[in-house]
Amino acid sequence: MESQQSHNKLHVVFLPFPTPGHMIPMIDTARLFAMHGVNVTIIATHANASTFQKSIDSDFNSGYSIKTHLIQFPSAQVGLPDGVENMKDGISFEILGKITRAIIMLQNPIEILFQDLQPDCIVTDMSYPWTVEAAAKLGIPRIHYYSSSYFSNCVAHLIMKYRPNDNLVSDTQKFTIPCFPHTIEMTPLQLPDWLHAKNPAAAYFEPMFESEKRSYGTLYNSFHELESDYEKLSNTTMGIKTWSVGPVSAWTNKDGEKKAKRGHIEELGKEEEWLNWLNSKQNESVLYVSFGSLVRFPHAQLVEIAHGLENSGQNFIWVIKKYDKDEDGEGFLQEFEERLKESKKGYIIWNWASQLLILDHPATGGIVTHCGWNSILESVNSGLPMITWPVFAEQFYNEKLLVDVLKIGVPVGAKENNLWININVEKVVRREDIVKAVKILMGSDQESKEMRMRAKKLGDASKRTIEEGGDSYNNLIQLIDELKSLKKSKALGVKAD
Numbered sequence: 001m002e003s004q005q006s007h008n009k010l011h012v013v014f015l016p017f018p019t020p021g022h023m024i025p026m027i028d029t030a031r032l033f034a035m036h037g038v039n040v041t042i043i044a045t046h047a048n049a050s051t052f053q054k055s056i057d058s059d060f061n062s063g064y065s066i067k068t069h070l071i072q073f074p075s076a077q078v079g080l081p082d083g084v085e086n087m088k089d090g091i092s093f094e095i096l097g098k099i100t101r102a103i104i105m106l107q108n109p110i111e112i113l114f115q116d117l118q119p120d121c122i123v124t125d126m127s128y129p130w131t132v133e134a135a136a137k138l139g140i141p142r143i144h145y146y147s148s149s150y151f152s153n154c155v156a157h158l159i160m161k162y163r164p165n166d167n168l169v170s171d172t173q174k175f176t177i178p179c180f181p182h183t184i185e186m187t188p189l190q191l192p193d194w195l196h197a198k199n200p201a202a203a204y205f206e207p208m209f210e211s212e213k214r215s216y217g218t219l220y221n222s223f224h225e226l227e228s229d230y231e232k233l234s235n236t237t238m239g240i241k242t243w244s245v246g247p248v249s250a251w252t253n254k255d256g257e258k259k260a261k262r263g264h265i266e267e268l269g270k271e272e273e274w275l276n277w278l279n280s281k282q283n284e285s286v287l288y289v290s291f292g293s294l295v296r297f298p299h300a301q302l303v304e305i306a307h308g309l310e311n312s313g314q315n316f317i318w319v320i321k322k323y324d325k326d327e328d329g330e331g332f333l334q335e336f337e338e339r340l341k342e343s344k345k346g347y348i349i350w351n352w353a354s355q356l357l358i359l360d361h362p363a364t365g366g367i368v369t370h371c372g373w374n375s376i377l378e379s380v381n382s383g384l385p386m387i388t389w390p391v392f393a394e395q396f397y398n399e400k401l402l403v404d405v406l407k408i409g410v411p412v413g414a415k416e417n418n419l420w421i422n423i424n425v426e427k428v429v430r431r432e433d434i435v436k437a438v439k440i441l442m443g444s445d446q447e448s449k450e451m452r453m454r455a456k457k458l459g460d461a462s463k464r465t466i467e468e469g470g471d472s473y474n475n476l477i478q479l480i481d482e483l484k485s486l487k488k489s490k491a492l493g494v495k496a497d
């Protein structure tokens with residue numbers, strides 16, 4: 001009887017892309033579906049699964065139907081050591097190239113797995129355009145999971161369509177994003193490489209955006225009040241059916257323990273120590289400084305950040321990658337850490353922080369961010385304003401949303417889109433620009449206070465939207481209901497045959 005019931009339940013398979021910024025929100029979304037009674041299977045390789053398996057197990061123990069289906073990462077075939085399965089491990093072009101090749105090789109086994117699992121729907125990362133055909137073969141809907149903002153997706157689609165960046169006289173000449181409800185100006189330098197005229201990388205990226213148009217719809221980790229104009233632009237002008245169900249981290253990580261245990265927990269630092277440090281600080285006096293999971297700054301940039309933060313006089317917590325410690329030739333970072341132990345003005349977390357816990361702590365008053373969408377949403381949910389320091393991909397678009405539309409961001413003045421492991425050392429952001437931005441963000445003049453008020457209001461809206469009756473809550477229920485009725489019609493169709 002039980003198995004018959006579970007057989008009749010909607011079965012959705014989630015296929016995340018192995019990089020923290022895509023995987024973390026997709027796992028949260030999968031858990032959300034399970035919490036609403038859906039049979040959920042997540043497909044992942046061993047090392048990637050180990051970063052979220054504990055949360056899945058705890059959901060399973062709470063009675064939700066959720067499991068991981070493990071597949072083998074072809075490490076040996078591409079010459080990678082065991083356990084290197086995630087883009088965040090790609091700290092050189094060589095390793096990154098191998099990881100990318102291995103991911104491409106997973107297509108065939110995953111297609112076979114889809115056939116075995118016979119799900120009612122697949123939710124797949126935008127980076128797997130081939131899943132459109134795989135879903136069509138099974139006669140099921142494919143949902144495109146776009147892991148960034150509506151705003152950024154609209155920018156990318158409209159630039160591809162109208163090419164306002166072609167034929168400009170220089171890389172620093174401004175152009176306006178066409179068809180936008182706000183006037184948004186950008187320069188070609190701020191765009192990712194693949195959007196530049198005749199760039200061969202376009203052959204890799206364009207199919208991802210094309211596959212969206214051929215999908216059943218797009219799922220966003222966002223919420224209505226945050227970007228309603230761009231939700232509308234996607235649904236109407238661009239004709240793409242979408243659902244915003246975020247912030248997903250706020251649904252699934254409500255309690256402190258879950259927040260602490262999210263992501264690469266094996267790399268977490270000494271929690272008690274930084275919590276004590278934060279507890280000793282006044283409310284809203286600490287700046288949290290993090291550049292997400294991938295950014296690899298040149299040493300010269302780390303030196304500028306250290307001096308900038310120190311000269312600003314502000315309390316701060318700064319997350320620095322372990323490889324930067326390993327390559328700290330003359331011991332600059334170690335010396336800096338020693339100085340901070342004396343002054344108590346700052347705290348360094350090596351490699352991976354419990355970001356949600358830090359953002360929610362009353363002592364935290366703002367964040368310096370590379371404008372990765374998850375960090376933005378998590379900061380919005382905690383009601384925090386941001387210093388925007390975009391580095392690569394769609395981060396320069398997200399900066400525009402924060403600064404020009406929502407007005408909760410202070411730009412540090414980053415000008416050029418780089419690949420995250422190949423940052424132009426000539427273009428480092430200077431310490432004086434960091435000090436200037438910190439003073440505005442944390443300052444006490446009217447403009448700064450108003451910005452903080454706007455951020456708090458958005459934080460309240462973000463918490464409301466996931467509660468029963470809120471927009472994100474309703475959107476999720478509506479999507480699940482729609483998928484259930486598709487399953488039902490398909491079953492009736494089969495009987496009629």
Ligand SMILES: O=c1ccn([C@@H]2O[C@H](COP(=O)(O)OP(=O)(O)O[C@H]3O[C@H](CO)[C@@H](O)[C@H](O)[C@H]3O)[C@@H](O)[C@H]2O)c(=O)[nH]1
Pocket residue numbers: 020021022024147148262263290291292293294295319351352353354355356371372373374375376378392393394395
């Ligand atoms: O020490 C850390 C560092 C990161 N995180 C988490 O890791 C995620 C990082 O995601 P994000 O802030 O979006 O940054 P990236 O890892 O850089 O994300 C990639 O994916 C995002 C979603 O598509 C894009 O917006 C970015 O441009 C792209 O770089 C967030 O949930 C963070 O909370 C931690 O928990 N602890």
